[in-house]
Amino acid sequence: MHTIVILTGAGISAESGITTFRGPGGLWEGHRVEDVCTPEALARDPALVHRFYDLRRAALASVAPNAAHDALARLDREWGGELLIVTQNVDDLHERAGAVRLLHMHGELRSALCAACGTRQAWTGALPPGSACPACGAAALRPDIVFFGEMPYQMERIEDVLSRADLFVSIGTSGAVYPAAGFVRLARQHGAATLELNLDPSEGSAWFEETRLGRAATLVPEWVDAVLAANSPSYRT
Ligand code: OAD
DSSP: OOOEEEEEOTHHHHTTTOOOSSSTTOOBTTBOHHHHSSHHHHHHOHHHHHHHHHHHHHHGGGOOOOHHHHHHHHHHHHOOSOEEEEEOOOSOHHHHHTOOSEEETTEEEEEEEETTTOOEEEOOSOOOTTOOOTTTOOSOEEEEEOOTTSOOTTHHHHHHHHHHOSEEEEESOOSOSTTGGGHHHHHHHTTOEEEEEESSOOTTGGGSSEEEESOHHHHHHHHHHHHHHHTSOOTTO
16 A cells, blocks of 8 residues: 655644744744744753743633544555654644644653653643653753754654655645655655645645645645545646
């Protein structure tokens, strides 16, 4: 059976009411995400960085998956071949829609990481700086987010599945942040077909065989319906 790899970004959650990073309203109290989400910012002003993520974690309570998350969860359930959804998003809308074959390459809001022992804890409330790690006791819990300059999670697994992909689909991402922005080229090198579904042309659009412009909540269900009806990963179906 065929292998489908799907990369998602902030655009897939936009219609659930979560603002994207680089669109209108993408600044937080005048800060660019690149200025808040760094190890240097965490060392310099932990209260600011923790508050940034506390607000985002709290906001998850008032949002819900949209038709695009639902469609990908359906594809995950019904696609008999290999499939992996690689999300750059730190929200939990894919799993709340029911997706299982999923990994969060940039971390998760509802998780805390111990900077001392590396243990992760499910975390739903506020996470003040200096919170104690339940595993080792160190006052070292931080948001479980991959900051700029840190290595995204599970890169070996991602590169491995991309090397087998028959189809690579990118949804709702601006293609501005590496290594995710390079996945399309990797998939192509290994012979995958490539499709982009995005509101606007992304920085990487030229690398895709086809780009469909529109809202994820419209384009993704249409594409999933076509793939499942044809029982083929070809985006041309
Ligand atoms: P961006 O905010 O950079 O890009 C969002 C993309 O979604 C843009 O290309 C929009 O055109 C598109 N978009 C907006 N609304 C849409 C809709 N309704 N349907 C479809 N597409 C829509 O977000 P990302 O590419 O995800 O990293 O950003 C990548 C990384 O940068 C994030 O994971 C985050 C950030 O720094 C970390 O937090 C580590």
